[in-house]
Amino acid sequence: MLLCSSLVEGKIATNMMYMADQEKKIGFIMCVCTGKCPGFSKMDIWDFINRVRVELPVEYGFIHPQLCEEDGDRFLSDFLRPGRKYLIGACAPNMQKKMFRDAFKQSNLDIEKDLIPLDIRDVTTDEAVKAVQKKLEEIEKRDGGKKVDG
Ligand code: SF4
Numbered sequence: 001m002l003l004c005s006s007l008v009e010g011k012i013a014t015n016m017m018y019m020a021d022q023e024k025k026i027g028f029i030m031c032v033c034t035g036k037c038p039g040f041s042k043m044d045i046w047d048f049i050n051r052v053r054v055e056l057p058v059e060y061g062f063i064h065p066q067l068c069e070e071d072g073d074r075f076l077s078d079f080l081r082p083g084r085k086y087l088i089g090a091c092a093p094n095m096q097k098k099m100f101r102d103a104f105k106q107s108n109l110d111i112e113k114d115l116i117p118l119d120i121r122d123v124t125t126d127e128a129v130k131a132v133q134k135k136l137e138e139i140e141k142r143d144g145g146k147k148v149d150g
Contacts, residue, residue: 028061031090039121048125068099076103085114093117
C-alpha cells in the first residue's frame with residue numbers, strides 16, 4: 001500500500017511529539033478554591049507555588065482559582081494533553097476524580113492514571129510543600145515518574 005509521504009512524515013512527527021511529551025516531568029496545578037476557602041487559610045499560597053515551581057522536580061507549577069467551575073472545565077479541556085501526567089493539589093482525591101473526569105476523558109487521558117490528586121487543605125505552607133515532595137518521591141520510586149496510579 002502506498003502512503004503519501006507527507007502523511008507518513010506527519011505521523012512520525014506526531015509520534016515524536018507524543019514521546020517527547022511522555023518524557024516531560026509531571027505538571028503541577030494548584031486549585032485554590034476561589035481563594036476564600038478556609039481550607040487554604042493556613043498556608044501562604046504564593047510561597048507554596050513558588051517553592052513547588054523552583055525547588056521540586058515538576059515541569060511547571062501554577063494556581064487556578066476554581067477548577068471545578070464551568071470555566072475550570074473549559075480550561076482543563078484546552079490545557080490537558082494526552083501522554084502527560086498532572087499532579088493537582090486541591091481538595092479530596094475522590095472529589096477531584098469526579099469533577100475532572102469529563103475534561104480528562106475529552107483529552108484522551110485516563111483519570112485513574114494520568115491524574116495524581118493530592119489533598120492539600122488545612123496544612124501550612126511547609127506541610128503542603130512536603131506533601132507534594134512526598135507524592136513526587138512515591139511516583140519516582142514506583143515507576144520512575146512514567147506511570148502513576150494516583
Ligand atoms: S476543585 Fe476542589 S479545591 Fe478546587 S474549587 Fe473545586 S472544590 Fe475547591
